[in-house]
Amino acid sequence: MNRRKFLGLGILAMAAIPATLSAIASIDFRATKPDAWKAKTVDAAVKALFGDIKPEDKGIKVKAPKVASNGGAVPVSIKSDLPLKTVAVFQNMDPESAVAVFNVPEDGIVxxxxxxxxxxxxxxxxxxxxxxxxxxxxxxxxxxTMSLQVAKGGCEG
Known part of the structure; x- marks a missing residue:
């Protein structure tokens, strides 16, 4: 194979890989499931995002402080050893319940x-x-799930 043909195939392969990865890697849940972001309860948001599901209460660890002093920035950590493709976060204290949805990459670590x-x-x-x-x-x-309290003043004070 001559050098020009080899370089031309290399450039073509490099251009094709990012387009393929971006098409596979993510779903825009805001565009495809807009009702989930307007839902006022966790159950309604989950139903709008995933349909009628009965999740097993296992395999996902959620950690947050028992009492958060600053409701404007409550730290939350999420860990799982399960092979997941999507992770969605919800809360019941604000008017809209959906917080975030993550697409887990192939062999990704949650x-x-x-x-x-x-x-x-x-x-x-x-x-x-x-x-x-x-x-x-x-x-x-x-x-x-993780239950917590937010001190007075919270994100409003």
């Missing part, structure tokens, strides 16, 4: 950290709950 915004715990002492739903590569759904 070890995420994010900060979310939550209103202060209400006067009745109700706790906030962060719910994480994972869609497995096996077609099953898995769930992890």
């Amino acid at each position: 070890d995420y950290f994010l900060k979310i915004k939550l209103k202060a715990t209400d006067a009745n002492g109700g706790n906030g709950v962060v719910t994480v739903i994972g869609e497995g590569k096996d077609g099953k759904f898995y769930k992890g």
Whole structure:
């Protein structure tokens, strides 16, 4: 094979790889599932995103402080050893329940950290709950939850 033909094939391959990866790697859930981002409850948001599912309560670990002093930036970590293709985060303290959806790359590791915004715990002492739903590569759904409180002042103060 001559040098020009070899270089030409190399450039063609390099141009084709990113287009293929971007087409496979992600789904734009804001564009394809807009009702999930307007849902006022966790159940409604989960249904709008995934349909009628019954997630197993196992395999996903959610950690957050028991009492968050700053509701404007509540640290949340998510870990799972399950082979997941999608991870979705929801909460019950703000008007819209959906927080984020992650597409897990092939052979990706689910070890995420994010900060979310939550209103202060209400006067009745109700706790906030962060719910994480994972869609497995096996077609099953898995769930992890964490209950917490946000100190007065929260993201509003």
